[in-house]
Amino acid sequence: MSITSSVSGAELRQFIEKVENLEVEKAEIQDHIKDVMAEAKARGFDTKIMRQVIRMRKMKQEDLVEQQELLDIYTHALGMVVEEEAA
Amino acid sequence: MSITSSVSGAELRQFIEKVENLEVEKAEIQDHIKDVMAEAKARGFDTKIMRQVIRMRKMKQEDLVEQQELLDIYTHALGMVVEEEAA
Amino acid sequence: MSITSSVSGAELRQFIEKVENLEVEKAEIQDHIKDVMAEAKARGFDTKIMRQVIRMRKMKQEDLVEQQELLDIYTHALGMVVEEEAA
Amino acid sequence: MSITSSVSGAELRQFIEKVENLEVEKAEIQDHIKDVMAEAKARGFDTKIMRQVIRMRKMKQEDLVEQQELLDIYTHALGMVVEEEAA
DNA sequence: CTGCCATTTTACCGGC
DNA sequence: GCCGGTAAAATGGCAG
Numbered sequence: 001m002s003i004t005s006s007v008s009g010a011e012l013r014q015f016i017e018k019v020e021n022l023e024v025e026k027a028e029i030q031d032h033i034k035d036v037m038a039e040a041k042a043r044g045f046d047t048k049i050m051r052q053v054i055r056m057r058k059m060k061q062e063d064l065v066e067q068q069e070l071l072d073i074y075t076h077a078l079g080m081v082v083e084e085e086a087a
Numbered sequence: 088m089s090i091t092s093s094v095s096g097a098e099l100r101q102f103i104e105k106v107e108n109l110e111v112e113k114a115e116i117q118d119h120i121k122d123v124m125a126e127a128k129a130r131g132f133d134t135k136i137m138r139q140v141i142r143m144r145k146m147k148q149e150d151l152v153e154q155q156e157l158l159d160i161y162t163h164a165l166g167m168v169v170e171e172e173a174a
Numbered sequence: 175m176s177i178t179s180s181v182s183g184a185e186l187r188q189f190i191e192k193v194e195n196l197e198v199e200k201a202e203i204q205d206h207i208k209d210v211m212a213e214a215k216a217r218g219f220d221t222k223i224m225r226q227v228i229r230m231r232k233m234k235q236e237d238l239v240e241q242q243e244l245l246d247i248y249t250h251a252l253g254m255v256v257e258e259e260a261a
Numbered sequence: 262m263s264i265t266s267s268v269s270g271a272e273l274r275q276f277i278e279k280v281e282n283l284e285v286e287k288a289e290i291q292d293h294i295k296d297v298m299a300e301a302k303a304r305g306f307d308t309k310i311m312r313q314v315i316r317m318r319k320m321k322q323e324d325l326v327e328q329q330e331l332l333d334i335y336t337h338a339l340g341m342v343v344e345e346e347a348a
Numbered sequence: 349c350t351g352c353c354a355t356t357t358t359a360c361c362g363g364c
Numbered sequence: 365g366c367c368g369g370t371a372a373a374a375t376g377g378c379a380g
Contacts, residue, residue, distance in 0.1 A: 007132070009251035015127040016252065019120055019141060026116045033109045034378085040102040044095075047379075049334055051353085054103055054110075056331070070317070073310055117355095136244050138357075140252065157223050164270035165227065165277065182305075189301040190315055196294045197315075203287045204373090207280055214276040219268070225374075228280060229358090295361090308362080316371085
């Protein structure tokens with residue numbers, strides 16, 4: 001009995017190759033980002049600052065989401081606390 | 088504030104937005120990868136092993152062998168014997 | 175605001191601070207681990223392999239063998255032959 | 262020539278065991294944290310909220326550090342921009 | 349080539 | 365007891 005018998009090699013291969021193809025696409029985009037940064041640098045901008053700015057803009061958005069989640073949690077929790085105190 | 092600053096500001100903004108857009112694209116591809124892995128999992132494949140296989144396929148054969156050898160050296164030095172299958 | 179809420183708040187604070195203190199301790203130990211690894215690296219050991227060995231030692235032998243077998247199955251199914259050393 | 266000859270098994274073992282011991286300590290603290298959380302839960306607190314609160318308190322501290330770093334970067338960058346515009 | 353930062357992987361925790 | 369998501373750790377990549 002072959003060691004391969006317990007899995008469908010063909011199916012596995014399809015999944016693997018699909019992921020690998022997507023990873024290639026991703027790498028291309030990453031390269032593109034690198035190009036843009038290089039161009040910005042050539043135009044005199046400090047890439048370190050740019051990265052920091054990008055990072056902070058991302059964080060700001062995430063914070064909004066975070067705040068909303070906290071609000072939701074508190075809203076639900078209030079119901080619990082009220083029940084709790086009523087008990 | 089000088090004209091120069093404003094122009095620089097506009098140009099900077101363009102670079103940053105371009106990068107951010109590319110990062111969005113990248114995130115979408117990453118999500119797609121996640122989907123593929125989830126489907127593979129649903130089809131009964133072990134995603135952890137799949138990831139390992141993908142990593143191995145990316146590595147140069149040379150490095151792969153070297154790393155395996157080093158692992159062997161270390162495990163033997165520690166007296167760790169991993170039970171081998173009789174083929 | 176009710177007395178109950180204040181009491182709950184104080185109690186909650188106590189729990190949270192206790193957790194935070196424990197997390198500080200944990201971080202210190204983590205730093206210590208980092209130091210040990212750095213020393214090992216300075217002595218010429220490959221820390222990546224060391225980490226892998228530590229992970230392997232944590233795993234049950236049974237699971238370790240199983241995982242290795244699965245990897246073999248997948249690599250064979252994909253026709254990946256990892257060159258074995260002649261001992 | 263033995264496969265073990267190229268590394269000092271004794272020294273490696275010492276490093277590994279030291280790390281493992283530290284990891285045991287760390288796990289104990291983690292268990293302790295778990296106990297505290299379980300007790301809080303038993304006292305009626307929502308662990309999800311607690312985690313969120315702990316997380317946000319940590320982030321607040323990290324944000325301060327981040328802000329300072331950004332300030333530093335900007336300070337340095339200003340020098341650059343001034344030079345740039347003078348050029 | 350070293351340190352730093354982003355990504356990726358692993359481990360954990362709570363819910364079903 | 366798995367499973368899904370979330371936080372911690374580790375690896376890899378990039379800039380300097």
